[in-house]
Amino acid sequence: MFSKLDISTQLISEVYIGDKEYTIDMAFDNILRFIRLLGDEKITDANKIKIGIEILLDEKLDYDFETLIKIFKQLIAIIFDTDTEEAKEDVVYDLAGEPLPAEFQKKEKEYYSLTEDAQYIFSSFKHYYNIDLFEEQGELDWRKFKAYLNDLGSDTKFSEVVKIRMMEIPADATEAEKNDIRKLKAAYALEGSQNDIENGALDLAQKQIIAQKMYDEMMRKEEENE
Template identity: 40%
Template sequence: MFLLSQPLTDGIEFEGESYKLDLAFDNVLLIFELLEDDLHILLQVENVLRLLISADFDFYSNIEKSIKLYQEIMEKIIVKNSNANVKRDLAGNPMPEPEQKKYYSLTEDAEYIYASFLYDYNIDLFDVQGELHWDKFNALLISLSEDSKFKQVVSIRQRKPDKNMTSEQKRELKEMQEAYALSKNQNELEFEAMDWAGKQEYARQQLAMKGGEVNGI
C-alpha cells in the first residue's frame, strides 16, 4: 500500500539479512523486459537478483534461498498491490481474471506511457531514470488523466460495440482495436498470470530435473 506516512521502501529483510534494492522505475522495468525474454527461469531469477541487489550477488551459493528471496521481493515489493482489490501479474500489470483480457503492458505501451507522463506531469521519464522510485512511478501511472494517450489507448482496447453504434462506427472501433492490440497471445498471458507459488514450484522442478547441475543451464 502506498502510504504518505511511511518512507518509500528501499530494501528488504529476509531470513535475518538486510538487502538494499535498486528500485528506480527504469531498473524495475528492465527486470520486466528480462522476464519476458526466452531464458531458463533460473537464469531469469539470477539476473533479476543481480539487477536489484548487486551484480556480485552470489546466486549459486544457496539456490533454494535465492529463489525464495526472489519470490519475497517480487510479491512484497515489485508486484505488490497498489489497490487491495487488484492482483498483478509477472510484468506488474493487472492480472486478468477468468474470461478477462489484459488491457495494457508496461513494456509494449512504453511510448504511450512516456508521452502521457510528459503530457500530464511535464515529466520526461528519461530525465528521471535512476531517480524516480518504482512506487512513485506506479502512483503517477494509475492517476494519468483520461486525456493522456495511455488512458485513451486503454479505453479503446476495453471498448465494446453496442447496439446504438452504426456499422461504420463498429468498423472504426475494430480497426482501432487492431491497431492498438497487444502482441502477446492468450497462452502467454496465462503463463504470466501464474501465481507466485506456481512460479517457485516450477523453478524447483526445473532445478530438480537438472540434478543440481546449475552451471550447465
C-alpha cells in the first residue's frame, strides 16, 4: 500500500478509479489537511467525503454519492494502510466466522495526535533531523514523514510528551510524586489520539454506506407505493 515505505521500489501515488488514473497528493501537509477535515465537527459527514476526495485528488469527481463513498473508503485505506494482511490477521471474529463490530476489535492505543501535537512534531523534526516542516510543505511525502516520526530520538520534545502520556503511576510512589505525575499527564493530555481519527474515518465511510442503502430502500418503497 502507498502508506508503507518500501525502499526497494519507487514511491507510487497513482490510483485507478474506473478506467482513469489519478494521482493522490501524498505530501504530508496535504494528508494533515485531510485529517483536520475529518475532525471538523462543523462539516457534515457527506461533505467530508466530497471535500476529502477533492483534497486527496485535487479534483472534483462527477460520480453518484454511493460511488463517492466507495472511492473515499478506497482512499482512506490507502492513506492509513488499513487493509494490509497484517491488519486482517488481527481481526476478531465471532463463532460464526464473521468479524465482530469495530468497537469489539482489538486496537493498540496510540499516545499522539498529528494535529494536537503539531508544535512538538515541528520542533522535534528541526532538532533531530534539522528538517523545517514548513519548508517541506508540498515536498515531503507522507510515507517519509511517518518513517521520520516513528524514529524520533528520545531526546526530542515529541518523544518526551509521548513518554509522559504512556507513563504509569508507580504503586510505591509517594502521594506527592503521584500528584506530580498526574499534573504532568493532565498538562499533556490529548482530546483524541491518531487512532481515533483513523478509526473515525473508517466509521464515517461505513456509516455513509449504511445511510445510502437506507435511502435507496426508502426511495424504492416510495416508488412501489405510487
